[in-house]
Amino acid sequence: MEYLKFSIDYGIMGLLFCMSILSFGLFIERVFFYKALVLSSYKTKKSLEIALSNHLTTIATITSNAPYIGLLGTVLAIMLTFMNMSEQGIEATKIMSSLALALKTTAVGLVVAIVSMVFNNILVRYSERFLADYDEEV
Template identity: 65%
Template sequence: MNIELLKHLVDYGVILLLVFMSFLSVWFFIERVFFFKSINISIYKNKRNLEIALTKHLSIIGTIASNSPYIGLLGTVLAIMLTFMTMSSGDIEATKIMASLALALKATAIGLVVAIISQMFYNILARYAEVIESRYDEITEI
């Protein structure tokens, strides 16, 4: 198989996975925000059921936040390995190598962006959930 084709498969495969993960993160964030805005806490019989409803999909966002840097780093490592393979085949043109290494780092950068955004989403939603649970506690004390 051609090394250039393999580079593109690794590069775009990892980036496509990270874009998909960011789409999931945004989707679940929007879904949770709408859920939190429309929730009627008085219909929940106990706090545990409320907590389960509030934290639905939060673990997915948290998992995306914690794993997307690793996926980006994996893409970078694979792309650098392929660059070294290209170098070992005798194709040692400095500009080509530097361009390949720079492109390899974009996977890590995209992974970090996805992680930062997903972590912000997670923190915002976790805080909303805490506030709603506090309101539930106030209602049940009365």
């Protein structure tokens, strides 16, 4: 029983933390890339599009999957609650701590997804502006 609680607390939460660090790191990398971008160094619009959209798919994947990982933690924590209830009877303190764990993973998953979505939207907007500027130069 403790192993499952440990797995949820550190496994799911750790995975969500790693996803948030990855999303933030890729966002910072893209911002620095966009700040140093010289449009005239690209021969075709397609090569510019490829350079601009690099890593955006990873951030979008984190955005779409973080809530599901949080939900997985919720399902596992609710299973833990039911297992505790069947083995030890109904103790309000144990039930509440397991349900709090379930809500914690859902909340963290949603926070990671929301922040990553903001990062992705900012970067897509930058990308669209650079493509529009490139069209004006040509």
